[in-house]
Amino acid sequence: MRAFLAFTKKEWVELIRTGRLAILLVLFSLFGIMNPAVAKLTPWMMEMMADSLKETGLTVAAVKVDAMTSWTQFYKNIPIAMVIFLLMFGGILTAEYQKGTLINMLTKGLARWKVILAKGCIMTATWTVCYWLCYGITYGYNWYFWENGIASHLGLAAACVWILGIWLIAVMLLMSTVFQTSSAVLAATGGIALVSYVVGLIPKARKFLPTHLLAASGMLSGAGSVEEYWCAVWVTIGLGVLGLLAAVIVYNKK
Amino acid sequence: MNIKEVLPFIIPLIIAEFTLLAISIWHILTHNHYKRGNRILWLIVVIVGMEFIGPVLYFLLGKEDV
Known part of the structure; x- marks a missing residue:
């Protein structure tokens, strides 16, 4: 447990030091503001x-x-934000392979599953904060200008897209363990999403596919x-x- | 459409965009090496594309992995 927490903390510091967190927060707020602005x-x-x-x-x-x-x-806009989010995290494992920064820790006895889990936790946490920030801003503006009451199941629909994001994070982690470069990881993740989308063109299968959540x-x-969802x-x-x-x-x- | 209706959007948008711009310019000026391109190129990209696409491009393509 200590090793896990220490590694998670390292990931957290990296997130802040590289400026990734700040950029993502600003970006998701921008997206949140743009939605009602365009409507207005x-x-x-x-x-x-x-x-x-x-x-x-x-x-x-x-x-x-x-x-x-x-x-x-x-x-309409959240998929773009999702893509930018994934692009930002494309090198989360591959960058460490290339620099060889994990070898030391692994040979010193850090369990491998803790590496994956810590990275997954940090990415999920970032996604959660960013996504609900974007949602909250849009919600606030909508409440201020119009009535949110005309839309039913707001939170539930938003949670669907949030779950889709978590799935993509898991896929990206899996691809990161398979491939060596971040471009391959991103291409493979995109490929999987595409497969889900294409199979979704078959009406009968659509209901069971992750990408169906985008239509929530x-x-x-x-x-x-x-x-249905x-x-x-x-x-x-x-x-x-x-x-x-x-x-x-x-x-x-x- | 009067200006008062747009103000609640414009102010946070301006703040967010300038924050993004400030972070990127600060980052560009405090680093000497980039994955691709040089300092002048990235400053131009970030300033011209400041309505979020410039800084995003810089952090995706230009920023050297630490």
Whole structure:
């Protein structure tokens, strides 16, 4: 336990010293502010465009903006934030292989699974803080300008995307134990997400796939029922745990 | 659309963007070696792309692994 805590602390210090945490926090706040800002600016932009569109014969009806517009923006933008987050952490294990900084600790008796677990914990914690910060900011603005009441299951839908993020972190850890360079790790992680997306094009399979969670915003408008997502949530959690276990097993064999 | 409605967005946005810019410029100026490119290039990228894409590019591609 002591070794685990010490290693986690080392990861934490690294997170702060490299400026990664600060950058991510600022970025996720930016994303959080942008969602309601875009929603708020839409009617104004439409007005601006209405004049030029009139010349082409199109008339634009007055657009009504409410909290839903802002939440739609949130679910549209969060994948981009997720990608940036993963890019930032792409080298979490591979950078250590290349510098050889882990060899000392491992030969001194640090258990390998603790390395994986500590890194996983730190990444998950960072993701959690950043994600809910972004969510909280959007929520606050929406509450201030409009009513959040028109969207149902807000927290639940947001939790779905959060779980998807944790799954991707587990996948990335697994890939980090398999591959040697961070670009390979990122490509493989992206590949897995892509596979899940492509298989999701089959209507029958869609329900059981992690990427289905990205569509959880359907819950807000009431277009999708909550039950529809439970399968995907459990599969995602299961795959995440499996990914982590596989990462430990692969890493032990190295 | 009057200015008062936009203020709640503009102020935090400006603060966040300048924080990002400040962190990146500070980081660029206190480091002499980069993974790719040189100091001038990164300063230009960060300042031109200051609405978040510049600093992100720098921290992903330019920052040397410690």
